Structures are given as C-alpha cells and as structure tokens.
Amino acid sequence: MTPPFTSLDSFRAVLAAQPDVDTSARTAAAARNGQLTKPPGALGRLEDLAIWLAGWQGREKPKADAPQVVIFAGNHGVAARGVSAFPPEVTAQMVANFRHGGAAINQLSKAFGAAMTVHALDLDHPTADFTQSPAMTEAELTKALTTGWNAVDPQADLLVTGEMGIGNTTSAAAIVAALLGGAAEDWVGRGTGVDDHGLARKAAAVHAGLATHAALLSDPLQVLRCLGGHEIAAMAGAIARARAERIAVVLDGFICCAAALVLQRARSGALDHCLAGHVSAEAGHGRLLAALDKQPLLNLGLRLGEGSGAALALGIVQGAVACHSGMATFAEAGVSGA
Numbered sequence: 001m002t003p004p005f006t007s008l009d010s011f012r013a014v015l016a017a018q019p020d021v022d023t024s025a026r027t028a029a030a031a032r033n034g035q036l037t038k039p040p041g042a043l044g045r046l047e048d049l050a051i052w053l054a055g056w057q058g059r060e061k062p063k064a065d066a067p068q069v070v071i072f073a074g075n076h077g078v079a080a081r082g083v084s085a086f087p088p089e090v091t092a093q094m095v096a097n098f099r100h101g102g103a104a105i106n107q108l109s110k111a112f113g114a115a116m117t118v119h120a121l122d123l124d125h126p127t128a129d130f131t132q133s134p135a136m137t138e139a140e141l142t143k144a145l146t147t148g149w150n151a152v153d154p155q156a157d158l159l160v161t162g163e164m165g166i167g168n169t170t171s172a173a174a175i176v177a178a179l180l181g182g183a184a185e186d187w188v189g190r191g192t193g194v195d196d197h198g199l200a201r202k203a204a205a206v207h208a209g210l211a212t213h214a215a216l217l218s219d220p221l222q223v224l225r226c227l228g229g230h231e232i233a234a235m236a237g238a239i240a241r242a243r244a245e246r247i248a249v250v251l252d253g254f255i256c257c258a259a260a261l262v263l264q265r266a267r268s269g270a271l272d273h274c275l276a277g278h279v280s281a282e283a284g285h286g287r288l289l290a291a292l293d294k295q296p297l298l299n300l301g302l303r304l305g306e307g308s309g310a311a312l313a314l315g316i317v318q319g320a321v322a323c324h325s326g327m328a329t330f331a332e333a334g335v336s337g338a
C-alpha cells in the first residue's frame with residue numbers, strides 16, 4: 001500500500017481520519033462473555049481484553065493466532081555524549097543477531113507464534129546530536145514514519161512494535177520530558193546500565209535538547225523530529241498504520257511508549273487500539289504509562305526493549321482470546337446459571 005502521506009502535514013491528516021472501534025462487535029462480544037461457563041467476572045482482565053479486541057477486530061470472537069512483531073533499529077547522534085553503557089556499533093550487531101535468530105525477541109516471537117520482521121533504518125547515518133540541532137529533517141522523519149507504516153502486515157491480528165538503538169533511552173526521555181513536562185532528571189533512567197555519571201550525562205543532554213528546541217516543542221511531531229530517532233518514528237508510523245487496519249497493538253517499554261505518546265499528543269484517542277504489554281524497569285516508564293492511561297499486563301523487571309515485554313504479553317492476550325472464543329455457553333454445555 002502506498003502510504004497516504006508524503007509530509008508531516010499529510011501524516012497529521014491521516015491521524016485525524018483514523019477509523020474507530022466497531023461498537024456493535026464489542027457489544028456482541030460483551031453479550032457472549034456474559035453467557036460463557038464461568039461466574040461473571042471470574043476471568044478478570046482477560047474478559048475485558050477479549051471484548052476490547054473484538055471491538056477492534058470487528059468480530060464477536062476475536063483471534064490472536066497471527067501476531068506480528070516488527071523491530072526497528074536506528075542510531076543516535078546523542079550516543080557520542082556518553083549516554084549509553086554500550087557503543088553505537090552494537091545496534092548493527094544486534095540487527096545481525098535478530099536476522100540470525102539469536103536474540104531474546106526471536107525466541108519470544110517463536111514461543112507465541114508471531115511472525116517477526118526487522119527493519120534497520122539507515123544505521124550508517126545516525127540522527128544529528130539533538131543537543132546541537134534537530135535530530136532529523138522533515139524529509140528524514142517522513143521517511144522513517146513511512147518505513148513503519150509499510151512494515152505492518154494488514155493480515156496480522158495483533159501487532160508488537162519493538163526497537164533497538166544505542167542511546168535511544170536518552171532520546172525517548174527527551175521526547176517524554178518535552179510532551180509531559182517535568183525536569184530532565186525525572187525521565188532519564190539507567191537504560192543499558194549506565195552509572196551515576198552516565199545518568200548525569202543523560203540528564204544534561206535532555207536538558208540541552210529541551211533548551212535548544214524550545215521554540216518548536218509545542219508541536220508533538222516537531223518534538224519527534226527534533227528529539228527522536230529513526231526507529232522511534234518508525235514505531236509511531238507502525239502504530240498509526242495498525243489503527244488504519246484496525247489491528248490492536250501491544251506496546252513495549254519506555255522507548256516504544258515515547259513513540260506512542262507522540263501520537264496521543266498529536267491526536268487525542270490515537271492510542272485507543274493499543275494496550276500496554278508491560279512496565280519496564282526504566283525509571284520513568286510507570287509514570288509514562290500512567291500519563292497514557294494504560295495499565296500494563298506484566299511487571300517482570302524487564303529492561304531489554306526489542307519488543308520483548310510486549311511479545312510476552314501476547315501470551316496473555318492469546319489466553320484471553322482462547323477462553324472467549326473457545327468456551328461453551330451455559331446453554332451449549334447444559335450448565336445451570338446462577
């Protein structure tokens with residue numbers, strides 16, 4: 001599909017015209033849920049999950065047997081400021097690892113029957129150091145959004161958006177600070193494992209980025225352009241495409257949710273088709289999820305990224321769908337109601 005946008009303004013128009021949930025499918029699923037052979041509410045959040053998914057998929061019995069995991073990789077100019085525990089070449093090395101099947105996300109995708117695709121975005125051309133100049137030009141941002149848009153398989157029944165990019169927790173912290181406010185220190189975390197000096201360098205970089213681009217930061221897409229990264233923009237593009245196809249999205253960790261926040265701020269309700277797969281150990285993620293009004297399904301202390309927490313949450317969604325779509329009703333099973 002040719003993306004329906006060629007500029008930030010036309011991307012804005014796409015966000016404004018996105019489809020909404022199918023309320024009749026959701027109502028039918030809620031009615032079915034009430035007839036299944038269990039005490040009302042006994043499957044807890046699994047019941048809400050299945051009904052929510054039914055609404056997005058437009059069918060009374062939702063499916064979760066063709067999930068897609070898309071991983072985007074990008075490099076960051078700000079990494080030269082000593083903001084990561086690892087060197088930038090690890091981004092390309094991990095892309096090779098993804099392609100050879102050796103990363104955690106390969107194993108988790110396999111475990112939950114997800115088709116996984118990897119998209120390396122111009123790794124030899126990192127973003128500009130956002131403390132000095134905008135991370136991306138408008139053309140570069142549009143290209144990254146387009147990569148994300150095109151990466152989504154319209155046949156998938158669920159989408160996980162993951163990322164890999166040395167330095168990207170600093171970029172994500174800058175985006176979140178710009179959009180939610182607060183001090184740089186409130187949003188930086190240990191990322192791949194920086195020490196206190198590294199953490200201070202991250203806060204200084206975020207602080208400088210906010211000051212350098214202050215005049216542009218009232219526009220969420222300019223926040224993404226000035227402070228973001230190619231892989232972060234691609235996740236935003238993929239989340240938007242999923243909405244266009246009415247595919248539900250399972251969000252991953254701090255970086256993924258920073259990409260999602262850009263969409264939410266650009267268009268209220270833009271994340272209604274998304275759920276939070278997990279809360280990561282990155283310091284600001286819990287508060288970011290609260291600002292997104294999303295309750296994470298899992299809290300396992302993960303801080304890996306690459307879609308891993310969201311992929312694990314696929315298992316929960318699949319459990320919810322298996323129960324909702326497979327269980328017998330009281331009438332079918334001849335079980336007496338209350």
Ligand SMILES: O=C(O)c1ccc[n+]([C@@H]2O[C@H](COP(=O)([O-])O)[C@@H](O)[C@H]2O)c1
Pocket residue numbers: 083084085086163164165166167168169170190191192193194252253254255256280281282285303304305306
């Ligand atoms: O998903 C998260 O919340 C998360 C938290 C910490 C680190 N990461 C991953 O670690 C990398 C970024 O860490 P850093 O220290 O280089 O900014 C990037 O590849 C992310 O996928 C991811």
Ligand SMILES: Cc1cc2nc[nH]c2cc1C
Pocket residue numbers: 086090094163164165192304305306
């Ligand atoms: C090894 C490694 C694997 C990763 N996967 C996602 N982010 C990562 C960062 C590092 C450093």
